[in-house]
Amino acid sequence: MPEVAELKDLATQQQSVRSQLIAAQTETSDIAREQDKLESDVDQVRQRMTRDQQRLDSGAVTSAKDLESLQHEVGSLNKRQRDLEDVELEVMERLEEAEKKATVLGAEQSRLAAAVEDTERRRVAAHAAIDKDVEHAQRERATVTPDVGEELLTFYEKLRAKLAGIAAVSIKQRRCDGCRLDLSVTDVDRIRSAADDEVIRCEECRRIQVRTAESGL
Numbered sequence: 001m002p003e004v005a006e007l008k009d010l011a012t013q014q015q016s017v018r019s020q021l022i023a024a025q026t027e028t029s030d031i032a033r034e035q036d037k038l039e040s041d042v043d044q045v046r047q048r049m050t051r052d053q054q055r056l057d058s059g060a061v062t063s064a065k066d067l068e069s070l071q072h073e074v075g076s077l078n079k080r081q082r083d084l085e086d087v088e089l090e091v092m093e094r095l096e097e098a099e100k101k102a103t104v105l106g107a108e109q110s111r112l113a114a115a116v117e118d119t120e121r122r123r124v125a126a127h128a129a130i131d132k133d134v135e136h137a138q139r140e141r142a143t144v145t146p147d148v149g150e151e152l153l154t155f156y157e158k159l160r161a162k163l164a165g166i167a168a169v170s171i172k173q174r175r176c177d178g179c180r181l182d183l184s185v186t187d188v189d190r191i192r193s194a195a196d197d198e199v200i201r202c203e204e205c206r207r208i209q210v211r212t213a214e215s216g217l
C-alpha cells in the first residue's frame with residue numbers, strides 16, 4: 001500500500017522537525033536567559049548611577065578629588081550602560097530570530113501531524129477495501145471449490161505457492177493471462193483437442209489455463 005510508504009516518510013520528517021524544534025526551543029530559552037542577565041546588569045548600573053548622582057547632588061562630597069573621581073565613575077557607568085544596551089539590542093534580535101524559527105517549525109509539526117492523520121485514515125480505508133475484496137474472493141472460492149475436487153485443489157495450492165500466488169489464469173484472445181505470451185499454433189491445437197474438464201497448463205509459465213468464451217479458441 002502506498003500509504004504505508006507515505007507514513008514511513010512522514011515519520012522520518014516528523015523526527016527531523018522534532019529535533020530541529022527542540023534545538024530552536026533550547027536556543028530560545030538560552031537567549032532569554034542571556035537577556036535576563038543583561039537586564040539585571042543594566043539595572044545594577046542604573047542603580048549605581050542614581051546613587052552616585054544623589055551623592056553629587058547632595059553636596060556631601062566636597063573634596064575636589066572625590067568629586068572628580070565620582071564624576072569619572074558616572075562617566076564610565078554611562079558608557080557601560082550604553083554598551084550593555086547595545087548588546088541587549090543584539091540579543092533581542094537573536095531571540096526574535098530563534099522564536100520565529102521555533103514558530104515555523106511548530107507549524108510544520110502541526111502540518112505533518114495532520115498529514116499523518118489523513119494518511120492513516122486512507123490506510124485504514126484501503127485496508128478495509130482489501131479485507132472486503134479478500135472476503136468476497138473467499139466467498140466465491142467457497143462456492144466453487146466443492147466442484148473442483150480435493151486432488152486438483154491440492155495441486156492448485158502447491159502451484160500457487162510456487163507461482164507468486166497466481167496458479168490459474170484465463171486465456172484471452174489466444175494469449176495467456178499469466179505470462180502474457182501468445183499461444184503457439186501447437187498450443188492452440190493441443191488445447192482445442194483437450195477434453196473440457198482436462199487441466200491444461202501454460203507451456204511458458206506453467207499456470208493452469210482456463211478456457212472462456214473470450215479465449216478465441
Ligand SMILES: [Zn+2]
Nearest residue numbers: 176179202205
Ligand atoms: Zn503463461
